[in-house]
Amino acid sequence: MTVCLVPEVVLDQTGVHRDLAILIDPGEGIIDGVIGAVHAPGDAINLPRTALAPGFVNAHSHSFQRDLRGIVERVSHLAPEDDFWTWREAMYAAAGALDPDSIRDVALRCFAQMRRAGYTAVGEFHYVHHRPDGTPYERPNALAEAVCEAAEEAGLRIVLLLAAYERGGFGRPPDAGQRRFCDPSVGAYLDRLTALQEWAAGRPLVTVGAAPHSVRAVSEEWLARISEHCSDHDLVLHLHAGEQPREVGETLAATGLRPVALIERAGALTQRTTIVHGTHCDDAEIALLAARGATVCACPTTEANLGDGYVPARRLLGSGVPIAVGSDSNTIIDPLLEIRELEHVARRTAQRRNVLVATGDAGPAPYLLSCGWSSGAAALGLPAPVIETGAPADLIALDLDDPEIAGVADAHLAAAIALAGSAALVTRSWVAGR
Ligand SMILES: [Zn+2]
Known part of the structure; x- marks a missing residue:
């Protein structure tokens, strides 16, 4: 059964994106789709004040x-x-x-x-x-x-x-x-x-x-x-x-x-x-x-x-x-x-x-x-960690309210995470959608 995650932002190799929902399939272990957050189903898992990123x-x-x-x-x-x-x-x-x-x-x-x-x-x-x-x-x-x-x-x-x-x-x-x-x-x-x-x-x-x-x-x-x-x-x-x-x-x-x-x-x-x-x-x-x-x-x-x-x-x-x-x-x-x-x-x-x-x-x-x-x-011979349909559903959730990055604007978020963040930012994770 597909699970829908609705984070505040998605952060990946291409930058920071808002208003997206990520569909993951724990049976197949993959990302099943990336859709507009407005289209998320009623039983979607909301992840407020969270950045979702590849693991x-x-x-x-x-x-x-x-x-x-x-x-x-x-x-x-x-x-x-x-x-x-x-x-x-x-x-x-x-x-x-x-x-x-x-x-x-x-x-x-x-x-x-x-x-x-x-x-x-x-x-x-x-x-x-x-x-x-x-x-x-x-x-x-x-x-x-x-x-x-x-x-x-x-x-x-x-x-x-x-x-x-x-x-x-x-x-x-x-x-x-x-x-x-x-x-x-x-x-x-x-x-x-x-x-x-x-x-x-x-x-x-x-x-x-x-x-x-x-x-x-x-x-x-x-x-x-x-x-x-x-x-x-x-x-x-x-x-x-x-x-x-x-x-x-x-x-x-x-x-x-x-x-x-x-x-x-x-x-x-x-x-x-x-x-x-x-x-x-x-x-x-x-x-x-x-x-x-x-x-x-x-x-x-x-x-x-x-x-x-x-x-x-x-x-x-x-x-x-x-x-x-x-x-x-x-x-x-x-x-x-x-x-x-x-x-x-x-x-x-x-x-x-x-x-x-x-x-x-x-x-x-x-x-x-x-x-x-x-x-x-x-x-390691693994598929690239990206947030795209068909990629492995290996994801992490980062807390946007953590003192390490609280208040950082989207334009500077990736740099703040890489240069000022630590493992303490990680609140949840999914491997193969689980
Ligand atoms: Zn060694």
Whole structure:
């Protein structure tokens, strides 16, 4: 049965619109029509003082890392020079303790917060696969399935990006903390990927993608095989790259190439590829990303928390490389904070205002919102988040009376939300019309 929503305004990629009603079909999960508010039926749901907008897309998450909150925010006598690599030891300890029940529990808490914050879809980069000693569960995808079921329970659309993990680093076997991430061969990994696709086939909120973890963790041979599989089966491919100077240095030392150039040599840099972080990409790597039509997923709050550096957003925009955003370690879950950080870092480095402006004189808001909407959806292989007939009914309601944006005129609403708003604006949401 169709449900009619009558908000005060509709806010989407095309701007702010009044006097519209949105018909959604929870059976099909889509927007069934956009009509004049005067034509809304008597049983329509009125949403006074509300802006209805597409939900945001979280293109990169590791949901279980949510439980590191607080724990990792103290100086250890073991790691006085705390950095990404010492944080990683704490993360491995958390990953080592997971089982099918506990991973479902933490994922559900994390996904429930995402939905409340205005995300309606998540790309979950999932790499904890097997028992702690590396032997498979009876169902080889038991943990990935548990994470997908948690998303279904939270009512969040999920693209389960199944990670491939081969080794501890260039020429190094996996260490104890990494054994449960690893498959014995690329063929075994691809079998699990296929099995997960078959499992997900009847689940409307679940799709699957491939995620060779990083050029540290998979060889060029694995990367090439996985990329070939993705092009044969129309799957997106995500991998971490350019996150840390040490990773760039190790890649150069082992292969003579920087990470993005190595990915390109393996044939894995295509339009379906998303490089997660890219904080340390140089100009040649950015040119390669642009030439191949790849996307960069920035995770600004996590990159700040880990001391990773920051994404070169201005150079990426200038080169035409799309930027998606992700909550990554889930220390903070707020799509508006992620997109705003892109502009704030660009301002701090350029020492001027309104830097990430794609076109026209509207300032950075349209571009920042497109990072959270269309670029995120494209990176995950999802339909564009638009308010049009036939689009997924993945919507959020924003409170126009919230102190963050109260009193802002329509002409400035998008900019106020992008530059001054937070997840606190979100009062309701719909995923697939529910
Ligand atoms: Zn990550």
